[in-house]
Amino acid sequence: MFAPIADAHRSMVEALRLPQQHKPAGTTLIAEGQDEAPLFTLFSGWAYRFKTLRDGRRQVLNFLLPGDFVGLQEKVADASLHGVEALTDVWLCPFRRDAVWQIHREAPELGYSITWLAAHEEALLDENLVSVGRRSAAERIATLLLVLYKRAAALLDPAPREGIVFPLTQQLIADAMGLSLAHTHRTLRLLERAGLHRIRDGRLQIVNPKALERLADVWDDGRPAIRPLV
Amino acid sequence: MFAPIADAHRSMVEALRLPQQHKPAGTTLIAEGQDEAPLFTLFSGWAYRFKTLRDGRRQVLNFLLPGDFVGLQEKVADASLHGVEALTDVWLCPFRRDAVWQIHREAPELGYSITWLAAHEEALLDENLVSVGRRSAAERIATLLLVLYKRAAALLDPAPREGIVFPLTQQLIADAMGLSLAHTHRTLRLLERAGLHRIRDGRLQIVNPKALERLADVWDDGRPAIRPLV
DNA sequence: CGAAATGTTGACTATATTCAAGGCAAGTGG
DNA sequence: CCACTTGCCTTGAATATAGTCAACATTTCG
Numbered sequence: 001m002f003a004p005i006a007d008a009h010r011s012m013v014e015a016l017r018l019p020q021q022h023k024p025a026g027t028t029l030i031a032e033g034q035d036e037a038p039l040f041t042l043f044s045g046w047a048y049r050f051k052t053l054r055d056g057r058r059q060v061l062n063f064l065l066p067g068d069f070v071g072l073q074e075k076v077a078d079a080s081l082h083g084v085e086a087l088t089d090v091w092l093c094p095f096r097r098d099a100v101w102q103i104h105r106e107a108p109e110l111g112y113s114i115t116w117l118a119a120h121e122e123a124l125l126d127e128n129l130v131s132v133g134r135r136s137a138a139e140r141i142a143t144l145l146l147v148l149y150k151r152a153a154a155l156l157d158p159a160p161r162e163g164i165v166f167p168l169t170q171q172l173i174a175d176a177m178g179l180s181l182a183h184t185h186r187t188l189r190l191l192e193r194a195g196l197h198r199i200r201d202g203r204l205q206i207v208n209p210k211a212l213e214r215l216a217d218v219w220d221d222g223r224p225a226i227r228p229l230v
Numbered sequence: 231m232f233a234p235i236a237d238a239h240r241s242m243v244e245a246l247r248l249p250q251q252h253k254p255a256g257t258t259l260i261a262e263g264q265d266e267a268p269l270f271t272l273f274s275g276w277a278y279r280f281k282t283l284r285d286g287r288r289q290v291l292n293f294l295l296p297g298d299f300v301g302l303q304e305k306v307a308d309a310s311l312h313g314v315e316a317l318t319d320v321w322l323c324p325f326r327r328d329a330v331w332q333i334h335r336e337a338p339e340l341g342y343s344i345t346w347l348a349a350h351e352e353a354l355l356d357e358n359l360v361s362v363g364r365r366s367a368a369e370r371i372a373t374l375l376l377v378l379y380k381r382a383a384a385l386l387d388p389a390p391r392e393g394i395v396f397p398l399t400q401q402l403i404a405d406a407m408g409l410s411l412a413h414t415h416r417t418l419r420l421l422e423r424a425g426l427h428r429i430r431d432g433r434l435q436i437v438n439p440k441a442l443e444r445l446a447d448v449w450d451d452g453r454p455a456i457r458p459l460v
Numbered sequence: 461c462g463a464a465a466t467g468t469t470g471a472c473t474a475t476a477t478t479c480a481a482g483g484c485a486a487g488t489g490g
Numbered sequence: 491c492c493a494c495t496t497g498c499c500t501t502g503a504a505t506a507t508a509g510t511c512a513a514c515a516t517t518t519c520g
């Protein structure tokens with residue numbers, strides 16, 4: 001699923017790369033308002049980006065899966081405008097903070113890949129914004145489950161029998177979809193009782209894809225896109 | 231406010247640039263689902279990106295002001311995942327469809343600028359997502375007015391006496407903030423009667439910035455960032 | 461084993477939506 | 491010049507979706 005990387009690029013990236021890091025679930029990878037925030041590619045595990053209002057209300061912006069490039073936004077602001085937290089144990093591939101510029105200068109193809117990844121993440125945000133702004137609670141949750149399922153399945157087994165690993169808590173789903181915890185719970189149960197999906201033991205199974213897709217109404221051309229990796 | 235451009239880059243960009251285009255207000259600049267969508271910098275006027283669900287519900291993703299680079303997302307998908315429509319008369323600077331790659335290859339600094347612009351637009355989307363997901367109607371509208379005011383003021387007069395040109399209809403505000411038209415109207419009147427702002431004759435004045443900022447709760451370091459222009 | 465996090469549920473409330481009118485201003489065609 | 495249309499703004503009443511609050515159950519984990 002990832003585009004192959006030329007050897008020349010690989011060695012250049014190696015030069016800008018710092019030692020891989022392992023972080024346990026729950027670690028704050030980037031704090032809200034942090035300056036000198038790190039820059040890294042997520043190599044394994046799940047994470048999420050979020051913002052918090054003064055009174056504690058929190059919005060999850062999007063979920064990060066392996067291959068996602070994190071910390072780009074800090075290049076356009078003095079301090080990080082959002083937080084990033086590890087949802088599961090993760091492995092990171094951190095880069096020097098000037099790596100974005102170095103990569104653009106020395107390997108335009110990789111620079112283009114970074115732009116590609118930024119545009120791709122923006123497309124995810126667009127879809128989230130539609131959910132939160134215009135979909136009902138049931139539609140939002142159907143959309144989230146489907147999109148995450150497809151992203152995760154594309155990374156591993158495209159048709160997993162036992163479902164995918166699914167580390168989200170209901171609170172996180174609520175914060176991502178702009179709903180209250182109670183309503184999120186009720187809606188999840190509604191869909192589950194209706195036989196649309198099943199969440200159990202930290203795994204998500206899509207039981208009735210047709211029904212979920214009807215609710216979600218997301219454009220999807222079927223085949224997962226080939227994506228660059230930095 | 232825009233970063234200066236080196237002559238070498240300017241001439242390279244000129245080579246990739248197609249003739250400037252003028253479009254009247256209301257023109258569809260990119261249709262939802264369109265393939266071979268154009269790529270351009272907005273030179274003057276306002277526009278907006280949006281998505282529509284099957285049943286017609288519409289979400290405005292963000293508003294586009296002069297200097298914004300449009301069409302990047304189409305590079306990561308076969309067809310445009312969103313529509314773009316001109317809100318006022320606009321001037322566009324269209325590029326050849328392969329310009330993104332050409333720019334990265336031939337002028338890494340400009341390639342970096344494109345990445346910068348993508349990351350910057352993503353930051354705007356993040357803020358919108360927080361509004362739609364976690365702010366009350368009054369907070370959403372206060373946030374939108376403030377953010378648009380600052381963006382528009384930064385482009386022209388930083389302290390406009392008569393307010394800024396403000397071409398949004400209430401329906402558009404509603405679609406941007408995930409509210410119904412009726413509630414948007416009521417909320418706008420509420421804020422206006424409370425003396426927070428004033429919209430009249432297509433212009434927006436910020437009457438009580440303190441109160442609006444208290445409602446909006448947006449991070450703002452004061453000085454508008456210097457941004458690249460492609 | 462106890463504490464903390466997560467999941468579950470009900471009763472009540474509130475915010476925002478829907479529906480349905482009507483007004484006003486600008487543009488159009490007879 | 492005046493009906494007529496069209497788009498946008500305005501408003502009220504009824505309704506619905508989702509939020510709040512308050513328990514309690516269950517699981518996880520040290």
